[in-house]
Amino acid sequence: MRRFFDRAAVVTDGDLMITTTTTDASSGKPAPNPWRLSTVHRVEELKSVIRMGPIWAAGILVIMASSNQHTFFLQQASTMDRRLAPGHTKFQIPAGSMTVFTLLAMLITLFAYDRGLVPLARRYTGLDRGISYLHRMGVGFTISVVATLVAGFMERRRREASVAGGTIDAGTAPMSAYWLVPQYALHGVAEAFTSVGHLEFMYDQAPESMRSTATALFWLSISLGSYVSTALVGAVHRWTAGPGGANWLPDNINRGRLDYFYWVVTLLQVLNLVYYVICSRRFTFKPVQMHKEEDELNVGSLVELHEKV
Numbered sequence: 001m002r003r004f005f006d007r008a009a010v011v012t013d014g015d016l017m018i019t020t021t022t023t024d025a026s027s028g029k030p031a032p033n034p035w036r037l038s039t040v041h042r043v044e045e046l047k048s049v050i051r052m053g054p055i056w057a058a059g060i061l062v063i064m065a066s067s068n069q070h071t072f073f074l075q076q077a078s079t080m081d082r083r084l085a086p087g088h089t090k091f092q093i094p095a096g097s098m099t100v101f102t103l104l105a106m107l108i109t110l111f112a113y114d115r116g117l118v119p120l121a122r123r124y125t126g127l128d129r130g131i132s133y134l135h136r137m138g139v140g141f142t143i144s145v146v147a148t149l150v151a152g153f154m155e156r157r158r159r160e161a162s163v164a165g166g167t168i169d170a171g172t173a174p175m176s177a178y179w180l181v182p183q184y185a186l187h188g189v190a191e192a193f194t195s196v197g198h199l200e201f202m203y204d205q206a207p208e209s210m211r212s213t214a215t216a217l218f219w220l221s222i223s224l225g226s227y228v229s230t231a232l233v234g235a236v237h238r239w240t241a242g243p244g245g246a247n248w249l250p251d252n253i254n255r256g257r258l259d260y261f262y263w264v265v266t267l268l269q270v271l272n273l274v275y276y277v278i279c280s281r282r283f284t285f286k287p288v289q290m291h292k293e294e295d296e297l298n299v300g301s302l303v304e305l306h307e308k309v
Contacts, residue, residue, distance in 0.1 A: 048207050049214075054279040056217055059137070059198045061272040062144050063225025064232065065265050066187050068151070069099055071229075072261070073180065075253050076158060079167075080177040093177065101181050105188030113192065133197040133204065134280045140194030141276055145269045147186030152262035154179055159254060168254040205285065232268075236261055 077095040084091045118130035125131060131139075162173040199218050206214030233249060240247040240257075248257040 048205065049210060051284060052202065052205050052214070052217075055134070055137075055201060055276070055283060056198075056221060058141070058272060058276040058279060059194065059218075059221045060225045060228055061268055062141060062190070062194050063222050064229040065144055065148050065269055066191060067226050067229040068148075068262075068265070069102060069184060069187055071233075072249075072253070072258055073098065073151070073184065076155060076258070077177045077180055079162065079254065080158065080173050080175050080180070082177040095177075098177065098180060098184060101184040102188035102191070105185035106192045109189045109192035110196070129200075133200040134283070136193050136197030137201065138273075138276065138280065140190045140192070140197060141269070141273045143186055143193065144190040145266060145273060147183055147190055148262055148266045148269060150186060151183040152259045152266065154183060155259040155262060159259070162254045169252065173254075232265070236264070 074095050077098045082092040082095065082098075083089065084093060113130075121130035122128065158173060158175055158179070161175040162168055165171070165174040167173050198221070199215070202214040202218045203211055236249055237247050240249075240260075246255070248261050250256045
């Protein structure tokens with residue numbers, strides 16, 4: 001693959017043209033045709049972006065899993081007891097506000113990571129950021145798998161409580177909505193590791209002239225994750241369709257098998273985690289230019305001389 005792109009910088013017949021607007025043309029030397037011949041620098045930039053592709057794609061399924069908080073998590077919370085203090089007040093937390101636990105977990109994780117984990121890990125790894133962004137993404141992927149697995153078991157318990165309480169078709173299940181806090185919080189912790197690590201990876205490994213493009217690719221992965229989530233739901237509707245329009249994800253989730261759906265997402269994430277580990281082990285980092293200590297001393301002396309002058 002690398003040799004294939006390297007051919008773009010190899011001069012062949014027709015790659016050079018004679019123009020009257022360049023200095024080379026006036027001296028009798030042909031100028032390169034930019035539509036047929038590329039510079040080595042541009043070729044290396046393209047290879048850097050392509051090299052990031054597999055790692056970039058691994059983040060799509062994590063976004064797909066976390067998008068369930070705004071759909072099925074919301075349906076779960078709407079069928080549960082959301083009273084702030086049962087027995088003391090009738091005030092209920094809106095189902096859509098349950099995502100506050102995701103945000104709180106994410107903020108706490110970011111604070112603990114920057115103030116606690118980074119200084120501790122720096123002693124062992126020698127890295128300024130504590131752990132590499134690839135390791136950070138891997139931790140986030142693993143926590144996301146656990147979050148979806150926990151959501152599946154919690155949905156099974158919620159459904160059993162609804163059946164036992166006779167609230168399958170109407171009413172509130174005799175189970176507190178705070179049982180959903182662990183899955184919300186785990187997704188927040190996973191996002192603190194995955195999203196930040198993913199963005200750092202894209203920004204750091206992208207060519208300097210294409211860092212804005214790398215940031216756009218990060219947001220594109222978020223959009224694609226939402227589309228993949230929608231496509232998966234549609235596929236589950238088709239594959240699990242039964243007599244009378246029954247499937248795993250009906251409008252009334254008490255009569256569906258939302259827990260099975262969560263476990264399918266868990267399986268997909270496990271496969272994605274294996275894929276990510278393989279890609280991260282084979283990934284080649286962008287080369288970094290190292291400056292010798294002597295050069296730094298020379299630059300420092302030149303600065304001092306300039307200041308004195």
